Amino acid sequence: MSIFTKIVNGEIPAYKIAEDENFLAFLDVNPNAVGHTLCIPKQEINKIFDIQDDLYLGLMAFAKKIAIALEKTVPCKRIGMAVIGLEVPHAHIHLIPLNEMDDMRFQNKVSLSNTEFEELVEKIKENL
Structure with a gap:
């Protein structure tokens, strides 16, 4: 069982932004x-291109909705x-607010407090 399935099952806490029957969006810690x-499918599927077409298209539509709210919330050039x-x-x-190309590198990390994560979740939810 993956760490994401444990989040879906409520066994591990997460900063949840949105969820529906099939998908979940949460802040990366x-x-x-x-x-x-x-943004994840709730069903544990190892590889994105192993997802059945209807679920894959649903995940993309779900991610788009989250990205639009994220861009309204976090000052950035694009998501x-x-x-x-x-x-x-x-x-x-991964949906990442970008101001420069280095923001996409998975070597540059930022640190947020628990309160900052919680406040960010609420602001994004307001823009959904």
Whole structure:
């Protein structure tokens, strides 16, 4: 069972932004930039291109909705999207507010307090 499935099941806390029957969006706890969000299918599927077409298209539409709210919330030039999938064997999309190309590098991390994470979640939810 992946760490993301444990989040879906409520076994591990997360800074949840939105969820529906099939998908969940939550803030990355080790973010590249303020607002770095992960969108996942609730069903544990290892690789993004193993997801059945209807679920895959649903995940993309869900991520788009989150990205639009994120861009309204976090000052940035645009929202970048990455699918890497090496660190957790559960398909996921990274949505990262970008002001420069280095914001997409997974070597640059920012640190936020618990309160900053919680306040950010509420601000993003207001823009959904």
